[in-house]
Amino acid sequence: MHFKTHVNLNCNLPLPFIYYGVKSSVSLLYQAILLRMQLLLQGIFFSFLVMTIILNQILTSCAADDVHYLKCGSPFHCANLKNLSYPFWGFSRPLYCGHPAFKLQCTGEVATVTIMSENYRVLEVNDSDHRIKLVRTDYWNNTCPTSLRNFTIGCTFFDYGSDSRNLTLYYDCSSPSFLQPDSFPPKFNCSVNGTQMNNYFVDESMLANAETSVSISEILGTCKSRVVVPISESESEVLETNSTVENLKAALENGFGVEWEANNSLCDECQNSGGHCGYDPISSEFACHCRGGSFPSTCKSGE
Secondary structure (H helix, E strand, C coil): CCCCCCCCCCCCCCHHHHHHHHHHHHHHHHHHHHHHHHHHHHHHHHHHHHHHHHHHHHHHHHHHCCHHHHHHCCCEEECCEEEECCCCEECCECHHHCCHHHEEEEECCEEEEEECCEEEEEEEEECCCCEEEEEEHHHCCCCCCCCCCCCCCCCCCEEECCCEEEEEEEEEECCCCCCCCCCCCCEEEEEECCEEEEEEEEEHHHHHCCCCHHHHHHHHCCCCEEEEEEEEHHHHHHHHHCCCHHHHHHHHHCCEEEEECCCHHHHHHHHHCCCEEEEECCCCEEEEEECCEEECCCCHHHC
């Protein structure tokens, strides 16, 4: 007798359980993917936000910093003069950063300025006092220029400093017929075409203190040319006590003080408002160059 035994060899889980298990796994995977995408999007958004802020600051800064403001905000050098600013311009400095009357020529170690059609060597610049020290280029290391002429520096923009004195140079004078004082008037040498001339120099303080003014007037009255050259008060005092040719040359080369006026009060107001002083070539007027543009007096005037 044979017995057939049926054994259930299917060890799998019931179908409903399999379905819900698969569905749960897919849901978890979807949630994980969704979370990751959210984090990725948040990162991208944050990076975009940061870049937007940075670019906005850059664009705002570039838009605010006017080209005139940027250019005129940096000092410049001219020959041996350093850290120059308004009202001076020239060389690499544009006109709108200065004043038309204050153009500098920069050649090697020499800076010059033209005032009333005459050329002067600029020795020093003092911004705080609005003063410069000048010397006539034709009298630099020279007491006998080829052209003997007088000219004045007084004008709208420049004037002699309070410490300036006049030194008068007399050229081609006749030999006196009487005995000259030993020390007055002092002489210096000049020659024209190899011919030596009688020349004298007299400081205004020396002339005022002279005891032999009559004889001096007679001597100087014979001179064919007379040139008045400004010198400093300190050099005048040296010549008064020791009127040698060496001290004469030193007095001429050390120059004299000049005060300038280039809308000084307007420039102070402009700087106090955060701007840089300059010039408007179109209106031919003072201009205050600010971050947002150029205005007539101050940065606040443009608001």
